Amino acid sequence: MRRREAAWEYLRGALWVLPAIAVVLALALGSILSSVNTRPGTWMHRLAFQGTPDDARTLLIGTAGTMITVIALTLGLTVVALQLSSTQFSPRILRNFLRDRPNQVVLSVFVATFAYSIAGLYTVGVSAGSRTADYPRFAVSWAMVLLFLSLGALVYEIHHLTHSLQIDEVMRTVERNTREVVRHGLPGTTAPSALPDPPPSATVVPSSRTGYVQAVHPDELVGHAARHGVSIKIAPRVGDHIAAGSTPLAWVWSEAGRDFDAVGVGRAVEQSVRIGFERTLEQDAALGMRQLVDVASKALSPAINDPYTAVQALDHLTAIMSSLSLGTSGRSYCRPAREAARSRSPPTPSPIISIWPAPRFGATARASPPSRSR
DSSP: OHHHHHHHHHHHHOSSHHHHHHHHHHHHHHHHHHTOOOOTTSHHHHHSOOSOHHHHHHHHHHHHHHHHHHHHHHHHHHHHHHHHIIIIIOGGGHHHHHTOHHHHHHHHHHHHHHHHHHHHTTTTTEETTEEOSOOOHHHHHHHHHHHHHHHHHHHHHHHHHHHHTSHHHHHHHHHHHHHHIIIIISOOOOOOSSOOOOOTTOEEEEOSSOEEEEEEOTHHHHHHHHHHTOEEEEOSOTTOEEOTTTSEEEEEEOTTOOOOOHHHHHHHHHHHEEEESSOOSSSOHHHHHHHHHHHHHHHTSTTTOOHHHHHHHHHHHHHHHHHHHHSOOSOEEEOOGGGGGSOSSOSSOOOOEEEOOSOTTHHHHTTOOOSSOO
């Protein structure tokens, strides 16, 4: 499940996924329209291309050549936008541009038009290696439709790109995404009155991977903790960097002193904590705050010297802090569902899973300075 989740997170930010799907759809559309025969006098015949096979091939060749130029122009503008955002704002904002859905859709329209036109040259005016006067006229008409659609997409892309490079839009997007994580991405927290700490005899579960903690799912560990009668305390916070073999991933202990399957519990911990090579905004609200802090730091640098942008970044940080202060932050404790039906003083200690999913900045919302900045 964690692999599917990581794959889905990667595909959402991959620039090639939607264009690849668009190419397949364009080829399928061309194959279907090529089999459509238009009879004279019908509305489809009036919409079909009325030129000769040579005119149709010239149209398709011109469309394909134009789309190659447009694709190169779009990719060039995108690279310039990424370079500007990296040098002027923050390198961590590049991920926002790559995940921008309008950019992916526009590029998909361009690639689909190119693939449709090139595939049309395979059949238009040619049959069994020789020239023919019969060709799918209605399919050629759709090449013109895609060409006009690409023209509109190009105009929209220029508008969207120039608008998305404005610093106000950049910070508004970061704030919106971060507040969405605060509202829905952070695991729920229910802090008990007594906060358990691992005893010295607790079993340390080391990490087998190196990278950043992208997401933690403590609810999946509740069943394992209840089945083995243990308590689990996950060490790193979401967004922390851990090293394989040297950084503790969790502590596991049994308050009743019973033996348990340390290998099985450790495997369950590994499966519930996703580690990747970069930080993501799934549960890491501190990443969005880090982006705004970077923008403010860049704005106050001698090279840029833009204090007002720094003030705007603080305004957006204030909005995020307000969202954090309205909810729970800090440590998260999960108990098995059946424990809720038991008495308040059960005969045996209840298994507890402890985790710090909230960002360090959450302490600032409670007027308590964080231990260190991320």
